[in-house]
Amino acid sequence: MLKSKKIIVLISSILIISLLGVVGCSNQAGDSKVIKLATAAPMTGDYAQYGEYSKEGLELALEEINKNGGVLGKQIELVYGDDKGDPKEAVSVAQKFVNDRKIVAILGHFFSGATLAAGPIYEQNGIPALAIASTNPDVPKVGKYIFRINVGDNYQGMQLAKWLYEKKGIKKVAVVYDNNDYGKGVSNVFIKNFKQLGGEITTVESYIGGQEKDFSVIVTKIKESNAEAIMMASYPTEGALIAQQARNNGLDIPLICTDSIYTDDFIKLGGKAAEGAIVVSYFHPSDPRPEVQEFIKKFKEKYNKEPNSWSPYAYDAMYVMADAIKRAGSTDKKAIQKALAETKNFQGATGITTFNQDGEPEGKDLIILTVKNGAYVPLDE
């Protein structure tokens, strides 16, 4: 009896102390001289290069915004979290972010799996999150606090299926995908749309990214299935391996790749086998729009290299968020969420961003690229 009383006293004192802590924190947030944002991406591990691309875009935008006086007269401070692209890590990063009361909004996460795992935590805690590269169709369905800057796979998969079937006249396609939320999502949408158009999916193969190196078995099956092209939802490392092993097995049909592969690593690792591969994207440096050209100029000045599509997404995400905070007129999370949802015709490096009611951007156009002489160039049609 005495023991249980002691426990009750202990628990209630812990509760009181934690309550005080919360109050203390929220007071601090109001006095703060900076606006604290957080971003999460794979900074280490197998997919570390994506985190690097994202960081380059974010840093460029951050520098410009802060140089021009910041937002609401305050400088923006950006905190980095490393989710390794892994849903399990993403959850712990998200927990850390929501426990920091000063963080008013999240830019990220990057991979679909990470956003799908971390999203519900942000939704429950009412922190707006703007995902940078999470294309899975389920991402906007997580809740009203979850947005994304990039186009979802519903759109990309459909566009790709249409383009292949109607423009290229390819009727039989083999599908290979990385067995994660991204790969599954985009290939399912593609398969559904391609079949609806009347095309035939000869075989569907998957593998575990970051572990699988031997694709000779998959390549042999595709060859046997008499496909006219391979639709590939892969990351550069595996994409390059598939391209090489296909060529080494005498399989010489077009490779159609989703935008996840659009990095220099694919060309570097794939070498000759990557030549002629078709890559879809929403950004290419040859785009004549002034927002794109200005971004490329600034990016080249700072980093001395050509951007791929991930840095501009991150760059746009930072500006869209800054714009929303400005329109919200405060760092109140609810107000930021409302302002984000009202974003209309935002002109950025990756096209025009208008969110629909799910928090999904509308109206960005697919660009079709091909690898030629070791570089991505727009496909002549």
Added chain:
Amino acid sequence: MLFQQILNGLTIGAVYALVALGYTLAYGILGLINFSHGEIYMMGAFIAFTCISIFNWNIWLSLILAVVICGLIGIVVEIVAFRSIRHGARSSQLISAIGVSIVLQNIAMLTWSSRTQPFPQIITTKIIKINDIVISNLQIYILATAVILMVTLYLLLYKSRIGIAIRATSQDPDTTSLMGINVNKIISITFAVGSVLGAAAGILMGLYYNSIVFNMGYTVGLKAFVAAILGGIGNIPGTMLGGILLGFVESISAGFISSQYKDALAFLIMIIVLLVKPTGIFGTKEVEKV
């Protein structure tokens, strides 16, 4: 398609067998599951890559150097991580091996970055077509090298004085040392031999896939461990066959059932083998040494 898949399985199986031999040698002589062996495989590929791509050294010199350095790494690992706890608990040896694995992986990550690197293409790939079956010259080189290395290992173990000493040490180290054999030296040699095989496998795979990454040893190490268990860990011919068998199971199950269940089926077969014959397919009953 069946023959093509068998050929695919044979190529990858030969590599599993080479790496698995390292597990079997370490287990045979120390009763130790050396989980750091996969990292030696990775080191072999990276050292060869550094010599060829960065220092631009002669190809043959680079390959030999990579294999020799890995042999030395094997000796150092044994001395640093296993010698002092040789008579300690099995679990501490296992933990020590996992520790070495983490250290080597992180050294590789810090030295060569976490990015996947293209392995220099020192052999131009040629394709040979026989009816419907496609064989690349790389596959032939891999199989030939694996066979040569395995035959050499067999001759070393069963036809040479060092081999007799190695086998004697694995049977009874105390009595062997009473016969005037330096057991420590023999154990070092065994680790060096295992590491050389692992490094050679790493270089072959680097060539075959044309890409290397700091954690490439993890998956292969695990698969090779399964291969060794399957064939009977501690048993040299059994391990070789275990590797080939695992390669077959993987390519046949992926080819005729689904690529999604490739790994699951390989592990399922290992579990079934362990339930039916706990010493592995070719393993012999071993009396637990005290």
